[in-house]
Amino acid sequence: MSNFIPADRRTDYLLPPSVDDWLSQDHLARFVVEVIDELDLSNLTRQYAGRGSKAHHPATLLAILVYGYSSGVFSSRKLEIATYDSVAFRYIAAGTHPDHDTLATFRRRFIGELADLFVQVLQMAQEMKLLKLGTVCLDGTKIHANASRHSALSHGHIVKLETQLQQEVQELLALAEASDTANVPDGMSLPKELKLREDRLAAMAAAKAKIAARAAERYAREKAEFDEKMSKRQAKEEETGKKPGGKAPKPPEPGVNDNDQINLTDEESRIMPVAGGGFDQCYNAQAAVDADSMLVVASALTQAPNDKQQVQPMIKVLQEQAPQLGDVQALIADTGYCSENNVNVCVDAQIEPLLCVARQGHHPHWRERFTEPVTLVEDATPMQAMVHRLSTIAGKAAYAMRKQTVEPVFGIIKSVMGFRQFSLRGLRKVTGEWNLVCLAWNVKRMAVLRPKVG
Numbered sequence: 001m002s003n004f005i006p007a008d009r010r011t012d013y014l015l016p017p018s019v020d021d022w023l024s025q026d027h028l029a030r031f032v033v034e035v036i037d038e039l040d041l042s043n044l045t046r047q048y049a050g051r052g053s054k055a056h057h058p059a060t061l062l063a064i065l066v067y068g069y070s071s072g073v074f075s076s077r078k079l080e081i082a083t084y085d086s087v088a089f090r091y092i093a094a095g096t097h098p099d100h101d102t103l104a105t106f107r108r109r110f111i112g113e114l115a116d117l118f119v120q121v122l123q124m125a126q127e128m129k130l131l132k133l134g135t136v137c138l139d140g141t142k143i144h145a146n147a148s149r150h151s152a153l154s155h156g157h158i159v160k161l162e163t164q165l166q167q168e169v170q171e172l173l174a175l176a177e178a179s180d181t182a183n184v185p186d187g188m189s190l191p192k193e194l195k196l197r198e199d200r201l202a203a204m205a206a207a208k209a210k211i212a213a214r215a216a217e218r219y220a221r222e223k224a225e226f227d228e229k230m231s232k233r234q235a236k237e238e239e240t241g242k243k244p245g246g247k248a249p250k251p252p253e254p255g256v257n258d259n260d261q262i263n264l265t266d267e268e269s270r271i272m273p274v275a276g277g278g279f280d281q282c283y284n285a286q287a288a289v290d291a292d293s294m295l296v297v298a299s300a301l302t303q304a305p306n307d308k309q310q311v312q313p314m315i316k317v318l319q320e321q322a323p324q325l326g327d328v329q330a331l332i333a334d335t336g337y338c339s340e341n342n343v344n345v346c347v348d349a350q351i352e353p354l355l356c357v358a359r360q361g362h363h364p365h366w367r368e369r370f371t372e373p374v375t376l377v378e379d380a381t382p383m384q385a386m387v388h389r390l391s392t393i394a395g396k397a398a399y400a401m402r403k404q405t406v407e408p409v410f411g412i413i414k415s416v417m418g419f420r421q422f423s424l425r426g427l428r429k430v431t432g433e434w435n436l437v438c439l440a441w442n443v444k445r446m447a448v449l450r451p452k453v454g
Contacts, residue, residue: 019091029067029088031447036063039120043113056098061106062117063092069440072418076100076107108424111432118299118439122325125295125442130449133326135291135398136298138314138333139406140307141414142282144421145269145430149281152271155211156258158204165197165204172197207262215256222252266425272305283422285434286310288318289406291332295445296409296438297325301431307333311342315349330354332402340383347382354399357387413441 023030036059044058067088068079080100082089125131153161176190229249236244263269263281272282284305288298298317302310311333318328330352338355346353373391380388389395413419419437422430 019087019095022087023091026447026451027088028070028444028447029091031450032063032067032070032443033092035121035124035443035446036066038124039117041117043116044110047109056096056102056106058106058110060093060096061098061103064089064098064103065107065436066440066443067092069419069437070417070444072416074419074423076104079103107433107436108429111424111429111436114432114435114439118435118442119321119324121439121442121446122295122297122321125293125446126325128446128450130446131290131293131295131297131325133290133297133328135330135332135401136288136318136328137291137402137406138286138288138311138331138337139402139410140284140286140302140310140336141410142272142274142280142305143285143419143434145263145266145281145283146422146425147263147265147269147281149263149271149279151265152261152263152281153204153207154258155208155256155260158208158211159258162201162204165201169194169197169201203264207264207267208256210267211260211262212256214262215254215260219252219254226251268303268425268427268430270303270305283427283430283434284310286314287406287409287438288314288331289409291401291405293445293449294405294409295442297321297328299435299438301427301434303427307336308339308342311337311355312345315345315351318351319349330398332399332405334402340381343382343386352389353382353386354390354395355386356399357390409441413437417441417444 039059039062041058041062044062048055048058064079064083068074068082071088073079073082077100079089080098080103083093083097084090122131172190172194176194226249233244233248261271266281269281269283271279272284274280274282284302284307286300286302286307287296289295290297298314298321300310300313300317302313304310311331315331322328328351331346332354333356335356335358338357342355343353346355372393373388376385376388390399417437417440422433424430424433
């Protein structure tokens with residue numbers, strides 16, 4: 001006699017099944033719905049005209065997106081399928097099934113409003129006593145753009161291709177004008193081939209114009225920096241009466257370089273070095289993470305491959321959010337953010353900087369970990385004061401928080417949530433999508449922290 005549990009798929013339910021009974025009370029999907037229902041979505045709802053057929057409520061669509069990004073489902077088509085196949089998504093959608101076009105349009109249309117919702121979620125975390133701003137760790141990570149690096153063209157390569165295509169156009173025109181078309185291969189359409197090359201030439205001309213515009217902006221920026229450096233050197237020479245040491249700054253060169261590139265798929269993305277070596281078409285995603293809760297308190301996106309210029313924009317974001325979230329007392333970042341200007345920016349904002357000056361060894365001598373530095377001089381500069389602070393035992397312990405705060409957040413976003421490539425294109429839309437990723441991470445993290453505070 002068998003002792004197995006029967007699998008009966010044919011007997012009907014005596015009462016209609018309830019999706020609410022199929023989810024545990026502490027399921028993430030329930031928490032997502034609770035959070036989204038508490039948000040002020042008036043900026044979204046007022047943009048619906050109310051004409052035509054009934055639309056899905058923005059709260060439902062937003063909850064589907066947030067749960068999708070927190071569980072590794074980013075494609076609008078997969079999200080639509082999940083509303084049929086997944087109990088969690090069926091619960092969030094309340095038995096409805098928004099199609100993929102509705103979800104994709106909603107994401108594109110309201111991608112700019114996510115910054116306000118991001119702050120609202122953080123305010124909710126404060127009300128739940130999960131977040132209290134103090135020390136913030138800043139770092140960046142490269143995330144692949146929705147474009148292949150093989151779609152990028154350099155200015156020098158464009159010039160060579162233009163010459164080749166122009167020669168082919170002349171050959172095709174000559175062939176079309178000839179009375180004898182016996183040399184035309186079977187299946188070849190001269191008008192179609194001409195149109196193809198003319199379209200390519202037009203696209204390359206537009207790409208060259210954009211590269212030239214970028215080069216002009218770069219020259220203006222580098223020229224301003226050069227003039228500032230030269231004025232400082234001249235002022236120092238007049239003050240001391242001696243010529244400053246070191247090489248004089250090299251003036252920037254105007255015009256386009258042959259290596260200047262543009263991507264034909266997502267022209268606002270950039271070729272960047274990635275972890276493990278090599279280069280790829282990416283954006284540089286920035287995140288400021290609270291050291292206690294590991295919640296992302298500020299996010300940004302940049303086209304710059306390095307992080308040297310990202311401290312000031314992030315501090316500006318933190319200051320704009322201060323009336324809602326409070327003030328930050330300390331900012332910790334690795335050596336990629338360290339510069340005297342960034343230290344001064346932090347001090348001016350009344351934020352203690354802990355920016356690593358140089359790469360640290362993995363196995364320091366035990367005396368270094370238990371030895372205090374000499375007393376700081378009274379007239380020390382902000383940079384000297386920060387270096388002294390980092391060399392103290394307390395400063396080393398504070399800086400060690402960075403590795404266990406912001407780097408795990410990026411690791412979970414990429415490896416657990418599976419977000420490694422943007423779905424949208426263009427700097428504005430990609431910035432909004434990164435806000436959505438950080439919002440989803442915060443909701444996921446809040447769901448974990450919630451039971452700990454009762």
